[in-house]
Amino acid sequence: MGRAEDRRARQRGGRRAAPRRSSATPAAGVAGGRAAARRAARGGRPRKSGIRRLFTWKKLLGAFFGVCLLGIGTFIVLYMMVGVPKGNAVAQQESNVYKYSDGSILARSGKVNRESVSLDQVPKEVQHCFVAAENKTFYHDSGIDLKGTARGLLNTLTGKGTQGGSTITQQYVKNYYLNQDQTVTRKLKELVISLKVDQKMSKDDILAGYINTSYYGRGAYGIQAAAQAYYRVDAKDLTVEQGAYLAALLQAPSQYDWAVASDTGKTLVKQRWNYVLNNMVKQHWLDAGKRQTMTFPVPKDPQGAPGLEGQKGYLIDLADKQLEAQLMKQEGISQSQAEAEVVGRGWTITLNIDKKKQAALESAVKRQLTSKLDPKERKVDADVQAGAVSVDPKTGGIVALYGGEDYFKHYYNNATRKDYQPASTFKPVILAAALDEGATTQDGQPINANTIYDGTSGRQVVDHGTKVGFGPPNEDDVSYGNITVQTAMNKSVNSVFAQMGVDVGMQKVMDVAGKLGMDTEGMQPVPAQTLGSMGASPLEMAGIYATLDNHGKKVTPSILKSAQNKTRTAKIDDPVGDQVISRQAADTVTSVLTGVVDDGTARTSVRDNPMRDGQQVAGKTGTSDEDKSAWFTGYTPKLVTSVGLFGEDAKTHAHTSLTGATGLIPGTGRINGGGYPAQIWAQYTFGVMDGTSKFDLDTTQGAAVQPSWTPSATQSPSQTPSQTPSSPPPTTSRSPSQSPSQSPSESPSQTPSQTPSSTPPSSSSRPPTDGADGGPLLPDDEGQLDGRQPNR
Template structure:
């Protein structure tokens, strides 16, 4: 048999023997199955499939990379608060939906920056912005339902915070990966780190490192220590669990371990000296503090600051109008430092409470519910508003009484008339220069003359008192309406109104008519404080400024200089100041101010004001270093809140005069915050101060437009004043004079009655107990 035949015979024998092997069918089946699996999953197929999947994944990723762009930032991540500070830098308030204040990375100490890198991503400065292993683990955990998984880089966490959401989905994680890679290529590491620490949540309602620094240590981010920075970096892992104030014993232990981990990593990265590390102690955070709200005076201060900020944004061209400026402010991110002095602010609030609000009892006197107070205090050398009282509580009375201008300033306007007279070298109609010694006819309801013609204006004095021949000094002391009405015409009402505008009063739309001499236009305590601050500043314009400085990361805001140019001569300003010392020492404010036991020899100038029908009462006064205007306003406590009289409010006998509660508030505040006793430095042709003439006389009788100057003695008033003020009629005259000014609705009397002088204004005068001495030189 040949070899070929033998081979065929063996093959045939093998096929015949095959059925016998079925006895071990289990083993044979397994062997056959394995053989088929081997044939199906050969190493070549496995490698080929792996590379195929890799190519498919790479292709898919390339498509994703090309399709996914860096999106616009999440608006929620950009929300910031506005921060308001007192002049000393302490926090007054934060406003906005999100407690965040974005700060430049350059303001954060380098070591503090590194605490976050050490805590979250030691390779941050070297990596490409992603952690592929961590991302893959996160995707797998999401698919398997195991929830969130750490391991993301700082770049990825920033992308999640700023560009995406906190959703745990595969699509979000893939987007996070792509955007992180692109962002790392397009932006610097400092940009990404700044975004991360400014958008992260730290607990206690604090978003971003600046808010966190204040919430936990009450310092700005730029003042954080390495130890404090390490704690804030550790917080990010579990803000609520690691907050020292509310943490459980386990939480406190964990956060301390995390804090040590951060610092040890810094040593490992050679960012921190090992010796310094050993000496560091865990910096326990301060107790949580309630967020500063808008209650009390804070709301008034914040709103006043916002108004100034918005005006400046418009002035600088950052906004087209106030509405657009409001939108910019509402976006947040502003740090506004006010000129408000905490000590003076507290003193002003205390004075109003002790001298007025504690005496108001609406249950006993219904009128007490209608009394509103406003006050502004200004440093005349800098123009800074150092204190402001806007009302009983911003959350109860939203109108700021310190800035409202719908009430008449009354006789506090009289010094403006005298300033205009001296500044313009004005003369009486008989050619006599107007000085503090010039004589006028002080009789009540004496017709005002323009040459030989009556102008149709004859204002009454308070209580209809006649003074006869009286000099300007004494007329200011006693606030004699008839004298200053005539003086206004002598100077020229156009010139008077121009000087009023130059001094800072809003005269737009106001008519230059004699009735304005009684202060019939509207004004605010803020305006009047500015006018008198200009007197105190020797005629250089003072525009009261509540805002000291504004910071914003995206724009520069330069606030205007509160001190302006010379608007009236020093001679005019100092003459007014000199004359106003007489009002305090011998006039309508003598009881509240001159005799105050806290005065201690302090030299003071000021003027009272009480408007027609007692709807407002004022005292604006100053020392060489502080000007304060206080106003009381009668406002019905029920909507629509019309202006109403204040007779017998706070328990006074009858009329609420400027020399009463307003002057009492002023004196308690001013003398309470004085650091030293000061004297005015005045340069006038009349000397450093003008002694009130108690008995002026002349060689002839004064005409209705007087031309004589005072000597040393004056005849007594032609009428003896009564000892009790008679009731003041709402409409003592039956006919309005022809030159009454047109009042805007906000400035006119709410009840619509015809004022006795044709335009509202002052009704006050000195009264029967005016003394002749006690002059302060």
């Protein structure tokens, strides 16, 4: 029956009769029949829904063409209304003014370093370097990159940051006619002006304008200033290799400046340099054979600008960098754009630097260290560099900073450099991680100030019965036997903290380090990091200890108090943030660190200092392998200061040993964290403190609230329930019972403020053990310089 109906439907024009439906009433049947008739009249198609009637393909196509016409019309109006403005690149350059926290003038940035040159004074191959780096189609395009501009507009509208893919013409327009503002209006103006400039100016004139208005870092605007700043030559004498480096710089001037770049920055700028030259080969602007013979042209060391002598240059350098970071975050601009917006743009920048504290810190470094250096008498004295940062833990403000002997003599800021190991100043981070994470030993006992560990020198670290292949020696290879965590911190016992790091879990340790303020990006969570084998700066360490001092609330040290110019006021982030570790964990670490001062490696320089006047102090010493760096980071309730000494070859800038500096006996007179760094810290801190202060600690552990003690040599950790044993110690050649004089013992007659464990024997030799970097992994200071500094 169905097939017959189909045939009849086809004969009637393709319409199939509607099937009969039963109805309850005749009226319903009639209505159904009428509906069927109407459907048959429409060819059997069902009625379209409201949405389908609204969005037909004709309407969508019409809307699309309408939007296109509207856009074209808008662009035509813009094109007619927006003219090419008068160039303002030079007019925008104004001196920045920098002030101390009290409003008095620190410095003015001085005259902008700019000198324009005509394009015929720039070698043709050097010109091609910039085209190859930024815009390979420059000589053939219309001056705009529609895709890049559209992407930039979309990113601006959605708040995703900066655009990419601008042509050289667009960048020139932005530098010379407009500004770096990330607004839709500015981007549309850039598009229109770029089209008009490309029509009115030759490509050579545009290129000349671009390379003469771009910012290259080191305060240099334009290729002539850049050639002098980086290679001490005029632009006309630049080689292709040098030109490729300057072209590569434009992507991130400060990050790619070879003199101050990190290892990552150096890798990136070399990659960019190779990219430029390889593009030149592809464009047939450079012979492939010649390209293969080219080597990277290392720039010359920077020279400070007039008016930035002494410490001024270091202070201004950090202020500029932190302001650039604020602008990048708030306005979504790139690093190179932020630098161009800060240098010479008429900012009035007030710093958190306290004039009196700054003078006191400079005086302390001079009196305790630099006055004792005599490079003519001892070559090693020329290799000693000092850096320090002092922070108010309640506000997060940097109140004093020491970047080096003189900004003119040593451009690299020692206060912010991250290329030296913080050594044992990292140990409190391990303890903070253990306490905050509620970590336990291999035996499942909680880790706290009284937990007992095996302090045998060179003891192999064990992870649940498996040796991990790491067994660091202690200072002078001294073994301590079973000691508490408190005593291990006092004596800076490497073997204890190496095991503790594995007990906590190195990933957790590095996570907590990141929370406290250390830049842990790219760091591997390996046991060697327990000895502070990563790189860190005095600025970072001051921030970490300030967070501990501030009861676990994050402190990100800031030198900026305020910043504004004619067009805007920068919003300065609050340096004090959220709670990143528990107050109890932070306060317990502080309590433990008071023992380092009163009964440990800093006692000679800090505890017994006549200027102390009852101040309660917490801190930690540190000395890296081969004595290449020495540290003391310490704090009172009101002030945190990190002092670092770094061995840097005066000619090659390579890391070198500090041993023998200031006339200390070579081989035995090592520069320790408990020596000069602690002495600088003590003179500065005790000299600027206004009254005695005590820590307000929420803890029942540590030297600040209970005596520092250790078990006797014959006492087994498992025999004392109140003591927390660590994992079973491995068999050693020298057990505590075999050498009682070398084992810490508890002395009932010792007072709580002076509760040292037994003094380990000294040794003049260091064992040649393998370090994490392939060199000796020498432990720490950690011992005093008593009798070893005849010239002090």
